[in-house]
Amino acid sequence: MTGTTVLYVHFGAPAGDLTPERYEALLALLADITPVVQSLPPDAALADVRGALRYFERDAAELARLVRLRALALYGVCCTIGVAASPLLARMAAQAGEPGQVREVRPEEVAAFLDSRPVAALHGVGPATARALCAYGLDSVGRLAAAPPATLQRILGAAAGRRLHERARGIDPTPVTPTAPPRSASAEHRFELDELDAERRRSALLTLADELGFRLRAEGQVARALTLTVRYADRSATTRTRTLAEPTAHTPALAGAAYALHDALGLQRARVRGVALRAEELTAAELAARQLSFDVRDERARRVEAAADCARRRFGRYAVRPAGSDPSRAA
Structure with a gap:
């Protein structure tokens, strides 16, 4: 697994303040750091900063703090940012930390970070899937990772079982795909x-x-x-x-x-x-x-x-x- 290069940015603006125009301005702020920005309306975005590390001579966590500082100074928006090697882990890192902070999950910390997380915290696990997994005692991401893949496929189906088993081990091949926010x-x-x-x-x-x-x-x-x-x-x-x-x-x-x-x-x-x-x-x-x-x-x-x-x-x-x-x- 490579180093941390993906940012999941949640723009924590007060209710009503994050208009579509302001959201687009915050996406432009991210684009000043890297052109690989994927909008996640209405209030989040993913950014792959792999190509920006050498240019700015900073690591991904330092770039995340720079984004947070600029968003606060220019727009009064206090961002919560997760930093990891994949969109899945970056999203979970942001949701696990305190609001308004930067939280990084390094490759060597992935297993420990995921082990005690509730299974519902795994992106892609909705309430119905969480209930089905908990009924079999798979109530944490660590237990989900330790379960035989065949067991998960019997519970959830072949494709979903295989996908969740990989995610429970921190494997997420999903790329950050540059997208503009849909018009609204x-x-x-x-x-x-x-x-x-x-x-x-x-x-x-x-x-x-x-x-x-x-x-x-x-x-x-x-x-x-x-x-x-x-x-x-x-x-x-x-x-x-x-x-x-x-x-x-x-x-x-x-x-x-x-x-x-x-x-x-x-x-x-x-x-x-x-x-x-x-x-x-x-x-x-x-x-x-x-x-x-x-x-x-x-x-x-x-x-x-x-x-x-x-x-x-x-x-x-x-x-x-x-x-x-x-x-x-x-x-």
Whole structure:
């Protein structure tokens, strides 16, 4: 195993501060160190600094501290960074350390680092897989590594069992693949007072979905996924994403997805400070396939939406609003 050359960077910005624009700026900061940067929206990235070690005359951990210092000085963002020989280990190192720190796992420390980690901490092990492994007494990464590969393949299947056995021993051949963040568009509503009423929150979501839909239609874009962020009075936040049934900029479809995400959170007595919607994975509308519908109501709704868009372009974005939206948004 080679030395540590991979950084997993989590941009620990306060809730609501890491806008898509700021996220792209932080990715550019990483690109000043190495061109091999893989975005992991909405708030993380991988960087392979192998080619930067000699240029900067620093090792990977020192480059991680440089990234952390620059992010803090330029953007006020306190990063948590894991440093290791592979994306798997770098990610686990960042998640195992204290927030706002740089944690390095050297090649000779891998076995000791992984041995006592809970099996759920292994990237790629979800709740269902963790329960299945724990039922067989494989509740730590060390026990998973010591188990016969054939046993894991019987429990999880051939491919998954083999893959997890390798990961439990720190083997991760996955390369860092340079990628740009997918295009997105967002809208946010902050309540004047902490909001307890679910209907008023849904009204705000309808308004945001309508704003996003109008913006996407005006730009000839459709979204493949929708992300809801709910911010609470204690400054914490919850973020959930849903893949849409088909790429769309249709306001009712966006609003329906937003309602489903909101209702699934079960916020009965939560004091909500604000809500935000982000349309993800944008693509050109002419390149997206749309399922034909024989529902005359759907076709009528789309014609009404097109007419409303014409009125907005002529008289202003708030000239027409859907019934039930938040009227204060136009003020």
